[in-house]
Amino acid sequence: MINLNMDVRKLLSFILLLFACNSFAEAPKGYPFVSFDQGFKQAQQSNKIIFLYFGRYGCGWCAKTNAVTFSQQKIKKLFTQNYELVYIDAESGNRVTLPTGERITELELGARLNAFATPLFVYMEPNGKTIFRAPGFKTADDFIGFDQYIQGKHYQKMSIGEFLKTQ
Numbered sequence: 001m002i003n004l005n006m007d008v009r010k011l012l013s014f015i016l017l018l019f020a021c022n023s024f025a026e027a028p029k030g031y032p033f034v035s036f037d038q039g040f041k042q043a044q045q046s047n048k049i050i051f052l053y054f055g056r057y058g059c060g061w062c063a064k065t066n067a068v069t070f071s072q073q074k075i076k077k078l079f080t081q082n083y084e085l086v087y088i089d090a091e092s093g094n095r096v097t098l099p100t101g102e103r104i105t106e107l108e109l110g111a112r113l114n115a116f117a118t119p120l121f122v123y124m125e126p127n128g129k130t131i132f133r134a135p136g137f138k139t140a141d142d143f144i145g146f147d148q149y150i151q152g153k154h155y156q157k158m159s160i161g162e163f164l165k166t167q
Helices: 004-022 036-046 060-069 073-082 106-112 140-151 160-166
Strands: 049-055 083-089 095-097 103-105 120-124 130-135
Touching (some): 036 083, 036 095, 060 140, 073 140, 103 106, 120 140
Antiparallel strands (some): 049 120, 120 130
16 A cells, blocks of 8 residues: 555655755855846956856756855955856856857857856956866865966966966
């Protein structure tokens, strides 16, 4: 005989687990992440570097990065002061407008920027030119090094790898 109460509890537990997994890859809480279109408009006005965060639902490394790295106040201060923050759902069909005027989905943008694994962090100039990409889980120290590279405009004369070797 089937125990209906036990089956309903199992089903409800499974559904709650699915919702919990789907909340993993949201942009870090407390940061002013905006849409791609809005981020580019803001960057053109502020002349700040764009920080694209490619995440996706169910991404455990995104969740770890949010919990471990983006929860630190020094990172929050650095990123909110120095960058236009854009969060991209690497699997989304939401449309974005490129600086060229072309309309594509966030999924297509991810494919163009080789965001086949998440998280992926892309630093871009306000005109849309990619400065560098940083895949995978990153620590606060990683992001501080990246910030020094960007704020010192070292990207104009050397790669991120060359810069980090000098540090």
